[in-house]
Amino acid sequence: MRILQAFLTALLLSGSIAVPAWSDEPVNPPVAATKEARLDQLFIDLKRERNEKAAERIAGRIWGEWSQSGSASIDLMMQWSQKAIENQKFDVALDFLDQVVTLQPNYAEGWNRRATVHFMMKNLGKSMSDIDHALQLEPRHFGALSGLAQIMALTGHKQSALEAWQKVLAIYPMMRNAQDQVATLSEELAGEGI
Template identity: 60%
Template sequence: MRFVILIGATVLSLSAAAFAAAADEPVRNGASPENTIEKPAESREQKLDRLFGELKREGDARSAERIARRIQQEWSQSGSASVDLMMQWAQKAAAARKYDVALDFLDQVVTLQPDFAEGWNRRATIHYTMKNYAKSMADIDRTLKLEPRHYGAISGLARIMSDTDRKEPAINAWQRVLDIYPALRAAQDQLGTLSEDIAGQSI
């Protein structure tokens, strides 16, 4: 009986040792059990939230520009191959100054995918280039309802305000841009120039 008890105790001891060794194995191999668990992928909104947080904290203009490019890449993804293709065609037409052709493509983009903020923003840009300010502002409004942090659209609004000699609203718009993208030099320069103009008028 003592022999059987001793064997049983030995088996239990060996089993416990083997379990402990198995538990320690990831640590000895340089990995912890926690590190073997895959983190869930970021959603598009989570990624944009993170990038906008980085953009707001970044004081260096070049580093901020790299972050801004990543944000723009996210904005440009419609999720539809046909819409992406029409966006490319619109861009080529605009580069060739065929603005009516670009508008035709962008009209189709916003019709097919009305919740795609960048489609509205691109069309606002074409309208602005053609000095169709009222239409541009309407498209900017749609853009900002879909993506309130769209500093490009707010910059467009600021330029329209400046072009139509509404300096105080232009200043407010540039300040909104800098709240989102503090290191944007173009916004800093425009805000400085407009502020000096208003200060000069009050003297």
Template identity: 50%
Template sequence: MSAMRFFVNSILACFALAASMATGSLLQAAEPAPQPEAASLTTPEQRLDALFLDLKKERDENKARELADRIRLEWQESGSATVNLLMQSADKAIADDKKPVALDILDQVIVLAPSYVEGWNRRATVHYQMGNYRKSMSDIYRVLAIEPRHFGAIAGMATMLETAGKNELAMRAWQQFLDIYPSDRKAQEQFGELAERLAGSRT
């Protein structure tokens, strides 16, 4: 299989996975219950569900950004002091431009905590920064398998698709992003630019 075909197939698999998980979430939410404040909820899953519900409804850009930051904080907490320490070491290696070292550390994180979404997401980011798009996309697939609402991973996927000239798929990715985080200005602009570009290419 060629690298480009693998790349596109991985993207399609990401879309299918996220769509199927989103459908499952909608079915589970068929009988909505009153939503308490996120801060009063006890489990990470409950807090995230409440925060994502608020993020989808929030139209004020600044308030939405605060909600997105709270979601990122929830994702960063691994529940393991060892994993948290390794993530700090990986971040330092990235800041010091020692990306191979960061990858080694993140490999350890993933072995220790394979269901920890930020381990996969951070490694996807480092692979992208190093130009390893195939490996980055593979890690994004794992991110979305754990958390299909991960807007950061979806944005990375959209960026790689556009770089590869797959504008229609990139637009679909930004639409998926906006379904989760509708008030993000950059995503709105990227989606609009791609829509205009595609419309112009069809005339």
């Protein structure tokens, strides 16, 4: 069957067979890009963009892609966790996020969100562990890298914080906070070397 299909395709492409314009054969619409392909293109655009506001919009679209788990139940639990975070009910948020990472362990944003809640609760070790999971699933996760940089700075590991912020800038060059942190930490580390 594949040989016949390939033969017919070759004939069509060579122009030897004409397909009538009135054919009832459905025309295949272009296939929508996969989530990975959309993310890859957005990251290319983010790296190239030199306008801060335009870069923020691209980053927002990336967050939008990350927020889509592919499961209505997981998305709902993520919404509930966000509402709990906004109301500073971190234990409630953590309950939802524990369910998210248990039910969908390959969902990087679930791990990142839980890392954020642990950070807010001052559970830095647990936050680091969740950041590690998020970065294994999505190494370009500039939110998780930013969290890592903040923890490194808080715990006095300035060189590691600087390196994490530099990784953020390699992905998202126009992130103002990362630019400021790299400048500040570079000055501090240079001053300590004197």
